[in-house]
Amino acid sequence: MIKPYGDTLNDGKVQLSFTLPVPWSEAADEAARQLVVKMGFADVQVAEGRAIAESFSFFVVYAATPQAIDFESLAVPSVKTHKMTMEEIDALIEERVGRKVRVAGACIGTDAHTVGIDAILNMKGYQGDYGLERYKMFETYNLGSQVAVEDLVRFTKEKKIDALLASQVVTQKGSDVKNFTALVELLEAEGLRDSVILCCGGPRMTSLLATELGYDAGFGRGTLPSEVAAFIATRMPHRVG
Amino acid sequence: MELQIDRNAVARCRKSAAAIADPVQAFIERHSTVSVERSILRLLGVDGVGPGDTPVPNMIVESLDASELPNGIAIPFGRALVQTGLEPRALGERLASGGARLAQFGDVPNEAARGAIVAAARAAFDRVLARRAERNDLMQQLPQLPPPLLYMIVASGNIYEDRTAAVAAAEAGAQIIAVIRSTGQSLLDFVPYGPTTEGFGGTYATQANFAIVREALDEASRRLGRYVMLTNYASGLCMPEIAAMAALERLDMLLNDSMYGILFRDINMKRTFVDQHFSRMLNAASGIIINTGEDNYLTTADAVEQAPAVLASQFINEELARRAGMPDRQIGLGDAYEIDPNLEDGFLFEVAQAQLARQIFPDSPLKYMPPTKHMTGDIFKGHLIDAMFNLTSVMTGQTIHLCGILTEAIHTPFLGDRALSLENARYIMRTARHFGDDVVPKPGGRIERRAADVLSECEILLERVAARGLMQSIEAGVFADVKRSPEGGRGFEGVFERAPDYWNPFEELLS
Numbered sequence: 001m002i003k004p005y006g007d008t009l010n011d012g013k014v015q016l017s018f019t020l021p022v023p024w025s026e027a028a029d030e031a032a033r034q035l036v037v038k039m040g041f042a043d044v045q046v047a048e049g050r051a052i053a054e055s056f057s058f059f060v061v062y063a064a065t066p067q068a069i070d071f072e073s074l075a076v077p078s079v080k081t082h083k084m085t086m087e088e089i090d091a092l093i094e095e096r097v098g099r100k101v102r103v104a105g106a107c108i109g110t111d112a113h114t115v116g117i118d119a120i121l122n123m124k125g126y127q128g129d130y131g132l133e134r135y136k137m138f139e140t141y142n143l144g145s146q147v148a149v150e151d152l153v154r155f156t157k158e159k160k161i162d163a164l165l166a167s168q169v170v171t172q173k174g175s176d177v178k179n180f181t182a183l184v185e186l187l188e189a190e191g192l193r194d195s196v197i198l199c200c201g202g203p204r205m206t207s208l209l210a211t212e213l214g215y216d217a218g219f220g221r222g223t224l225p226s227e228v229a230a231f232i233a234t235r236m237p238h239r240v241g
Numbered sequence: 242m243e244l245q246i247d248r249n250a251v252a253r254c255r256k257s258a259a260a261i262a263d264p265v266q267a268f269i270e271r272h273s274t275v276s277v278e279r280s281i282l283r284l285l286g287v288d289g290v291g292p293g294d295t296p297v298p299n300m301i302v303e304s305l306d307a308s309e310l311p312n313g314i315a316i317p318f319g320r321a322l323v324q325t326g327l328e329p330r331a332l333g334e335r336l337a338s339g340g341a342r343l344a345q346f347g348d349v350p351n352e353a354a355r356g357a358i359v360a361a362a363r364a365a366f367d368r369v370l371a372r373r374a375e376r377n378d379l380m381q382q383l384p385q386l387p388p389p390l391l392y393m394i395v396a397s398g399n400i401y402e403d404r405t406a407a408v409a410a411a412e413a414g415a416q417i418i419a420v421i422r423s424t425g426q427s428l429l430d431f432v433p434y435g436p437t438t439e440g441f442g443g444t445y446a447t448q449a450n451f452a453i454v455r456e457a458l459d460e461a462s463r464r465l466g467r468y469v470m471l472t473n474y475a476s477g478l479c480m481p482e483i484a485a486m487a488a489l490e491r492l493d494m495l496l497n498d499s500m501y502g503i504l505f506r507d508i509n510m511k512r513t514f515v516d517q518h519f520s521r522m523l524n525a526a527s528g529i530i531i532n533t534g535e536d537n538y539l540t541t542a543d544a545v546e547q548a549p550a551v552l553a554s555q556f557i558n559e560e561l562a563r564r565a566g567m568p569d570r571q572i573g574l575g576d577a578y579e580i581d582p583n584l585e586d587g588f589l590f591e592v593a594q595a596q597l598a599r600q601i602f603p604d605s606p607l608k609y610m611p612p613t614k615h616m617t618g619d620i621f622k623g624h625l626i627d628a629m630f631n632l633t634s635v636m637t638g639q640t641i642h643l644c645g646i647l648t649e650a651i652h653t654p655f656l657g658d659r660a661l662s663l664e665n666a667r668y669i670m671r672t673a674r675h676f677g678d679d680v681v682p683k684p685g686g687r688i689e690r691r692a693a694d695v696l697s698e699c700e701i702l703l704e705r706v707a708a709r710g711l712m713q714s715i716e717a718g719v720f721a722d723v724k725r726s727p728e729g730g731r732g733f734e735g736v737f738e739r740a741p742d743y744w745n746p747f748e749e750l751l752s
Contacts, residue, residue: 019657052660053409110425110441115540115614124542124722144507146425203650221618221650 001068012064014041019058024051032059041065077207084230086130093137096237103132103232105165106143106152109179113169114145116201120165120225129224138229149183153190162239163197163232176202177213184214197235199228242636242677244596244692245684250700251601254553257703258560261711266564269518272511273743275430275735277519278302278314280481281745284365284489284523285318285358287333288448290434297337298482299431304336304343311740319354320346322361329361355744362746366526372491373528379459383468385416389609389634389642390470391666396421396653398440400450404457409656411461414663417470417494417641420454422446427477427506428731432486442653446473446483451490470494475520476501476534478508478732484520488527494573494641495524498534499561500554503715504723505537509733510712521565522751529571532641533558536577536610538721544579544614545587548594549698550720551576555598556703557711559605566752569604573641577610578630582622586687588629593691595637596682601696609634611645620647624665631669636677642666 006013016036022028029049036044041063048060084092093101105117119126121142123133132138143155156164166183168176180200187193193214200210201219210218217231279298289297302314309317321332324346335341393415395406400420407418423440426433436453437445444450451473458469472494475483480497487495499517502508524531535551535558555574562572576598580587598607611630616623627645634642644662646654654662682688706714718724 017657019655019660052657053412056409056656056660058657058660110423113424122722146428 002071003068004065006064010068012042012066012068014063014065016061016063017059018061019052019056021056023055024049024057028057029059032057032061036061036063040067077211084226084233086135086226086229089226089229089233090135090137092233093236097137100137100139101162101232101236102139102141102159103163103165104141104143104152104155104159104161105167106147107145107167107169108147108149108152108183109168109176110146114167116169116203117142117165117167120167120201120219120223120228125225127224129226131225132229135229137233149179149186152183153186153192156187156192156196157190161196162236163199165199165201165228167201169202176204180213180215195239197232197239199231201228242596242680242682244593244600244682244689246597246600246692246696250696254556254601254696254700254703255560257700257707258556260707261557261703262560262564265514265561265711266518268511269515271739272515272736273313273739273745274481274512274515274732274737275299275302276479276512276516276732277481277745278310279479280485280519280523281314281747282318282329282333283482283485284369284747285361286329286365288330288434289334289337291337294434296431296434297333300337301333301343306344311737311743313739313743313745315358315744315746316351316354316742317343317346319356319358320349322357323349323353358746362750366747366750369488369523369527372488373526376491376493376528379462380468383462383466385467385470388606388638388640389666389670390416390640391663392417392419392472392608392641392643393659393663394419394421394643394654395659396440396443398423398442398444399438400436400444400453401438403444403450404454406656406659407454408457408461410659410663411458411465411469413660414667415469415644415659416467417472418454418458419472419474419494419643420444420446420450422474427474427502427508430478430732430735432479432482446486448486448490451486451492455490455492472496472532475524475531477506478502478512478516478735480513480516480520481523484523484527484529487529488523492529494530494532495520496534497521497524497531498575499558500715500720501534501537503725503730504721505534507725507730509730509736510715510725510727511736512730512732515736517561518565519745519748521562521567522748525566525568525571526751530573530606530641531562531567531571532573532608533562533575535575536579539577539579540614542721544577544581545584545590547721548590548695549702551594552597552601552695552699553702553706554720555602556699557706559602569602570606572602573606573608574598574602575608575610578612578633578645579610579614582612582615582626588633589687590691591629591633592637593688594695595633595639596688597692597695599637599639606640608641608643609639610643611649613645613649616645616647616649618651620651623647623649624661627662627665628669631666632673632676635670635673636680638677 003010003012043064045062052058105121122131125131133140199217200215203221205218205220282298393410395403421443423445424442433445436449462469470493475495475497502513503510535554538547624647646662648658
């Protein structure tokens with residue numbers, strides 16, 4: 001069993017900060033303390049409490065959690081296959097697939113933030129790791145921003161896309177989840193779901209969430225293009241085989 | 242601080258920028274767009290929505306016969322004003338409800354129509370000037386704190402929540418409030434109507450939403466004893482209309498870039514060039530400071546490599562804005578602090594770039610954008626990077642300072658995040674207020690060498706663009722590695738060539 005580590009094993013110490021919609025006063029500090037107690041924490045210390053606007057107060061609180069996690073029993077899938085270079089990935093595709101793999105990427109729904117999908121697809125890549133356009137064995141289509149899921153599915157059908165990368169950054173009001181789900185449903189309705197490797201990406205994406213949404217893989221913040229490339233390359237032989 | 246820079250190179254860059262602007266300007270003068278025509282109606286007072294929430298200005302412009310559009314909306318609308326005797330707004334409603342059609346007033350002589358429009362346009366222009374005078378008075382009574390002016394973003398999707406956040410940010414020290422637009426509004430070929438409470442990643446820019454936040458900030462300004470500015474976003478398919486609405490609701494700034502929509506939103510370049518020009522004419526008259534969008538070059542590519550492109554874009558934006566009649570004090574050229582924090586001496590490069598812009602554009606209220614690309618979930622590190630950004634800004638005398646937020650990479654800022662951000666900026670700017678005045682960069686040192694490199698690469702880039710032409714250069718992917726064709730992109734169908742009798746009543750008033 002593990003607990004947060006402050007300065008001693010299993011002391012359970014955490015830091016919290018939050019805002020309360022009241023002017024600052026001693027009573028506001030006390031409200032912050034009681035709130036953290038109600039959350040189930042012990043040893044609650046309001047380290048800082050002050051006004052940040054006329055009717056809002058900000059708090060920094062230290063506290064100890066009584067909760068613990070059985071780390072050994074956790075099973076979390078990881079899409080990070082062993083690290084492969086661009087050359088290895090190209091060679092794998094050439095040998096096992098025997099033709100270029102067609103990859104399409106887009107920011108879906110109303111999302112106009114193409115930073116993530118561009119980092120993965122553009123020649124230049126991200127942090128010195130080349131994007132998929134640079135690979136010999138990928139034929140890459142970057143459809144850009146604000147692509148309707150209907151258009152993406154139509155494109156997938158027309159171009160016989162092998163791997164589809166759907167990206168969304170905006171997370172307000174759960175619109176990302178709705179659009180990701182809509183894409184899966186539409187692919188299923190068109191009978192295309194099993195013929196594509198379906199990946200999603202965004203700053204809050206995790207493998208677990210991707211699996212729940214019905215995707216083959218999910219890529220979060222800090223993903224390198226070669227990680228996405230390796231995932232597609234290792235999955236492809238099963239599809240064509 | 243003062244860098245030794247090659248003044249002759251700066252003069253050559255301006256000369257290239259003028260050569261780049263010449264053919265673009267000639268194109269602009271021969272064309273108009275549906276958005277320019279709609280903004281004429283909006284200025285005259287036409288507003289509201291018809292069936293399916295279509296804005297009345299859209300309905301009226303769309304109702305014009307394709308053969309009549311090249312003459313502009315003013316004369317047909319003027320004929321209807323004469324014949325019906327209605328005020329512009331009431332006439333708009335009549336036309337939108339189907340109670341009348343522009344085509345039925347063809348018998349009214351042009352001169353009468355022109356007279357009716359001139360009177361209405363003068364009245365509209367006076368309203369714009371009155372709003373401007375009102376701003377000047379308020380700024381006299383309620384002086385701002387010295388720059389860098391702390392610029393804070395709110396964006397909840399709900400204008401009433403935005404109002405609360407805007408007032409709280411002003412109380413925490415913000416001097417400029419921006420209400421971020423709903424994602425994708427730049428691609429709508431109409432301006433939504435009324436107060437809105439739903440949006441994606443932001444809140445729709447509507448005239449009613451402008452008024453709601455303006456009123457709240459005016460009240461806060463009086464209470465705080467300092468004028469709090471309000472800004473929004475014009476770049477997109479409705480640049481001139483948003484400029485008109487902003488003039489009427491006394492916004493103080495607008496994001497208005499001559500190329501942003503083309504490169505980063507795939508809006509047609511001809512549409513954008515024509516729209517930016519008329520919108521900037523309006524901004525000039527209404528005393529609105531524009532903010533250009535050079536930060537976008539840096540968020541989509543490597544910041545060290547793109548530095549010359551940022552400077553080149555600043556020269557082009559300056560030239561096109563001057564041609565729209567904007568004085569330098571209203572041209573807020575953009576830049577951003579986006580160099581990889583892992584790069585040794587990255588801070589020195591940032592200082593070089595910011596100081597270079599300060600010296601080349603001494604009267605521009607430079608707009609400095611915070612780190613976003615290299616911000617991560619590590620909010621503690623992010624807060625430190627923001628502190629270095631704040632230091633660069635105060636020591637190089639930036640004017641408009643968009644405060645970086647420690648949770649940039651995580652979510653739309655919490656109210657508390659904004660307060661922490663403002664506190665960071667206020668602390669650094671207080672403790673280092675006159676640092677820039679007292680340090681002398683080592684002659685020939687790293688900072689000066691970097692500035693010289695950026696300037697000389699910018700000069701080469703501008704010469705290349707001037708030789709090839711701006712539209713052709715964009716087509717060839719010279720800017721931001723993005724290729725756009727002159728007839729491609731959104732909104733091209735809304736561009737039209739002016740007929741010999743084309744008339745825009747505001748062009749005469751504004752120039």
